Amino acid sequence: MTSTRQLWDISAPIHHSSPVYPGDTPYRQVWTASIGPQCPVNVSTIEMSPHIGTHADAPLHYDAQGAAMGGVDLAAYIGPCRVIHAIACGPLIQWQHIxxxxxxxxxxxxxLRTYAQAPQHWDDQLTGFAPHTIERLADLGVQLIGxxxxxxxxxSSQTLDSHMLVRARNMRVLENLVLDAVPEGDYELIALPLKLMQADASPVRAVLRSL
Incomplete structure (x- = not known):
């Protein structure tokens, strides 16, 4: 008898009111064809920043010479992972929080889960990583942080110290995960980005599976 592995969808929904970094392109969708007497299908055009919703940052996002999303190796985005709770830990995730x-x-x-419940609006007080936390994780062999x-x-950061450290350590990044329903523990992560050959990021449909 085989047991069914539990699945958690940890992706944020994307729609016209999805939170967006101030100045980025919000989600817009226009129907260019609609089912009717003269048309058998619905077809739409979508415009959005690739940083809306759950997404992977490409090195190009923080490195002028970095790889675009379509050129990034997929291995980091699939495999064993650990979910750690650092809920309401303050502006930066320090080592003692994890x-x-x-x-x-x-x-x-x-x-990392920092919210008790994922926000529905842009949060200008969001929690980020302290750079030394990333440094210590990298030293332990961590290749992807989310x-x-x-x-x-x-x-409010203008120097993006944590992004710069990720660049220096050749790590990968997932942002805007939804971990509200996920207990701490180990899982299989599947969060593959689109093969966008010129993009600085890509939406992902991120899921966790029980081991």
């Missing part, structure tokens, strides 16, 4: 979940068998992917906020840096 140390309780760090063990010798830490997977190469770590996702977070349930819109950025791994504070919204």
């Amino acid at each position: 140390a309780h979940a760090i063990t010798p068998d830490l997977p190469a992917r770590v996702l 977070i349930d906020t819109a950025s791994i840096d504070p919204a």
Whole structure:
């Protein structure tokens, strides 16, 4: 007898009122064809920033010479991961906020939950990563970090210290995850970006599966 592995959808819904970084392009959808006597299908055109909703940052986002999303190896976006709760920890995730979940068998992917409930509007007080936390995770072999906020840096940051550290350590980033219903623990992550050959980011349909 085979048991069914539980699945968690950790993707944010995308629609016209989805939160967007101030100045980015919001989600817009226009119907260019509609089912009717002269047309058998619905067809739409979508315009949006690739940073809306749950998304992967490409190196091009924070490195002028970095790879666009379509050129990034997919291996980091699928495999064992650990979800760690650091709910309401303040403006930056410090090492002490996650140390309780760090063990010798830490997977190469770590996702952080900071919200008790994912916000429905832009949060200019979002929690980011302290750079030294990223540094220590990288030293432990972590290749991908994810977070349930819109950025791994504070919204007001002009230097993007955590993004710069991710660049230096050749790590990958997922942002705007929805981890409200996910207990701490280990899972399989599947969060593949689109093969956008010139884009600085890509939407992902991120899911977790029980091991």
